[in-house]
Amino acid sequence: MRTILSKYLKQYYKEVILALVLLTVQAVSNLYLPNLNADIINNGVAKGDLNYIMQAGGKMLLFSLLLVGAAVGATFFASRISAKFAQDLRRDLYYKVMSFSQNDIDKFGTASLITRNTNDVYQIQMLVLIMLNVMILAPIMAIGGAIMAIRQDVVLSTSLLVIIPLMGIVVFFLMRKAIPLFRSMQVKLDNVNRVLREKLMGVRVIRAFVKEKSEEKRFDNVNDDLTQTAIKVNRLLALGMPLLMLIMNLSTVSILWFGSMRIDSGAMPIGNLTAFLTYIMEILISIMMAMMMFVMWPRAEASADRIKEVLETEPTITESDNPVILKSKKGTVSFKNVTFRYEEAERPVLRNISFEAKPGKTTAIVGSTGSGKSTLINLIPRFYEVTDGKIEIDGVDIRELSMEDLRDSLGFVPQKAYLFSGTIASNLAYGKKDATEEEMWHALEIAQAKDFVEELPDKLQAPVDQGGTNFSGGQRQRLSIARAIVKKPKIYIFDDSFSALDNRTDANLREALKEETKNATVIIVAQRVSTILNADLIIVLNDDGTIAGQGKHSELMRSCEVYRELVKSQLPEEETA
Template sequence: MIKLFTYLKSFITSIIAVLILVFIQSIADLYLPTLMADIVNNGIVSGDIGYIWSVGGVMLLVAGGGAVSAIISSFLSSKVAMGFGRNLRSKVFSRVESYSLNEFDKIGTSSLITRTTNDITQVQTVLVMMLRMMISAPMMGIGGMIMAISMNRRLTTILAVALPLLIVFIGIVGRTVIPLFKAIQKKLDKLNLVSRENLTGIRVIRAFNRIDNEKKRFDETNLDLTNTAIKANKIMAAMLPVIMLIMNLTSVAIIWFGSIRIDLGDLQIGDMMAFLQYAMQIMMALLMLSMMFVLIPRAEASAFRINEVLDMKPEINDPEDIRSKGVKKGYLEFKDVTFSYPGAEKPALRNISFSAKPGEVTAIIGGTGSGKSTLINLIPRFYDVDKGAVLIDGVDVREMTQESLRVKIGFVPQQALLFTGSILDNIKFGKEDATEEEIKHAAEVAQASEFIVNMEEGFHSEIAQGGTNVSGGQKQRLSIARALIKKPEIYVFDDSFSALDFKTDAKLRGSLKKEIVDATVIIVAQRVSTVMEADRIIVLDQGEIADIGKHKELLKTCKIYREIVASQLTEEELA
């Protein structure tokens, strides 16, 4: 957790102010019982009203100064903690944004959300307590002990018995509850995972009538978290009454033995009252420290998880020396590429070699699991190859910055993703400074204009979260428009026409052909009708290239391609 506190450097002035104010408050709190003893011993006992008023006035000033210090220090400590939380969330988010897909797979999306929200809140809460208590509790404890001894040494024997009892009890509670708090964070991760899967997959759950099963699954996870939290909170709830019992028994003992000392003339009434207050201050300081010791391990567990995110180095990084060559823009080449997913038994792609030139359409086709999407994910360097190289304009993508690489690519993913906001915002996602004419033109080419103009607010119509208010085909067309407006050197379409009807598919391919005539186009598709006019068709089978050629050539030379074609087209269509 100390490592995270390096992000407090920008708040150093406020932290120093908090510490000074807490120091002043602690001095005031320690001085008040002495003033009270003075009033009782020299004012109330002797009936000196003037003395009571004069010392009482000083008490009011000291109490007022302590209260003002407490209010300001609370405000500043809260402000520091909130600012720290804001900066840390921003840092974690930026780090996650730099991750490759491998890091996302390792930690998990639901866990990353928990770490960015709940875990940072835990550390933030403990920071407020530390700023308020790390000076106050030791000062009140040590200062209270010194002041108590100065009042009466013999009565401190009571504290010598009570304090070890309190420390031992707090230690036992801490050892029991700390592992439970650590377990709560992991179970919260699991609950978030189940909730996220249920919310994102609600259509599938309803379609398969699995609502009751998912409710049961959620209830089991929720109950597991609840039981652990209840167990931890029961222990914490039991702690306070026991501590109060020890404190009250200590008060009774002080009054009992103090009254005996007063009868013997060894102690004044005011001193006994002050001693009683100092004893309570010492025990409250211990109670504050015990709360810190219970909460710090929970925050420590959260801090470890946050540091894990911040310390995890992305596998994909920008090179120090950036290379460039004067090759025609958009030239793409795979050289003997082999790639495996982490932990996989065998490579997803093996010995892949081909080239794609500007002005050409390269199509990739193959059965399910043949490696089509994996192959195109290597182009924008979502993953790094195990062997071989992916080159763009003659430069290995690993020797280019990720930004300069991806600015060359217009990527349309297999699962069309739209963001909350207007249709205009979603298309402009590809080019922030796009003009209205460019937006409309991109929508026309993508065959999206027709349904956009029929919407109530046209291009300013709002897209719901996850694009639930538009169809699958409309999502795909908007995703294509988003890529088109970018005017990249390389277009990558990952099965981006699957939700379109044959008529729209044909119109879209026709308009695309005119629009992207100077660009390199890579199309992954399941439909033969989508790829048969391509300049080059790559047939993948179990991660390897089965054959490369044009439609008519492959019909003669490639058995796998013939099988795919035969499954989709009739003999008349083939002829």
């Protein structure tokens, strides 16, 4: 917690100092007013001196205005600083997550990362807001109030030796019980977010299998778990205010009792008792203000630990200190004895993979489900890092390239077509900001998407919902392909990107794509054999992640049993020749 606070708050040290000065003015004004009030009662009202009352009243009015101005100013700067603090913290968290590999993201979980960037940041923001109002005001009010109370009457001030320790014991007991529960709440909030996210993303599957009731029960379980923990915490904190108010009220009664006895004996003026009571109330209110901060501290500290965990995690995939710049950018991709294993997996997903994808050629990767096809091509943009061996582009190890240079040379179409909220034009220009409308229509024509885009009322400016949910699966896939074509990269990677297309559209798209990519390297992962029959090089993967064979279709039909079985399972015998 201290690390995060010191790192970010020091950026606003001028505003912090100004806020603290205003809080000091506010506290001093607050402490001086009861003293003026006592003087008016003792020296003005008691003696019937109207001039003294008017003069002292004028001072009270002046200090009241000063108090209001300082309070407003301090609150303004505290709110401004806490908002900027949260903005910077969220920004750094976002940038950090963007630097993570897929393994790093999987380690934390998407739901947890969202919670850390929203709820956890909010908890610390609220603590900063309270701290800037309390950490100066409460101590000055408490210490200053004690000094001023002693000035009013030393004997009555001995009551503080009982009141303050009693309140401290209450606060300590509550915090000791609450801290573990606050930490538990953040984890359970992660679980609620995770289950809710699964429901929203998998709603069609849930409805298709009529699992609404069981999923409702599953959500109710995690929601109830969070609720029960929250209830326990709130029960604890609910005890705090009544107990502190009880101590305050008992203190008031006892002070009035003993104070009246001292007034009756002539040892204390009545104005001093009024001021003394005010100072005692200010001391107790300061302690309650501090308790408010202590209540928020454990939850914010738990949130800070979770944020710190993300910020201090070193990405498993990092850039070279002196990255090599690709000069030729021909687009030759070479796998050299590449082996890959996921973290904590028992065995490698890919073993000793070696092949070369050349410019102007189409390289296809086929194999049964789970053979590692998608994993293989996810290694090229360094979404995952190879465990052994190396991948080269134009003879340069991709680990020696900058991420920007590496990924700028790729046109990647993922297995699950994803579109961003905005317009068709904004999605097509995602990889090339200065893309012209002519380039976009050209890409749409090649991707066989021009016809349905032209039929839309707004054409290129037609709105796209988050994820492209207002388009069919085939339309999303074609728009994703068009997005890669607009970029005009040297290396095209299609991860089973034709699966949602009918055979005719698939054939037309591949035919149009052939001319567009004649000077580029094309790597295709396909489940449908008909998509890759004419590929220049076909890589066949075994179930254990090794290469069963590589070559053209005709060569593999003669030499690779795995490929023959795969082709025969999909195509009539007369088409397999």
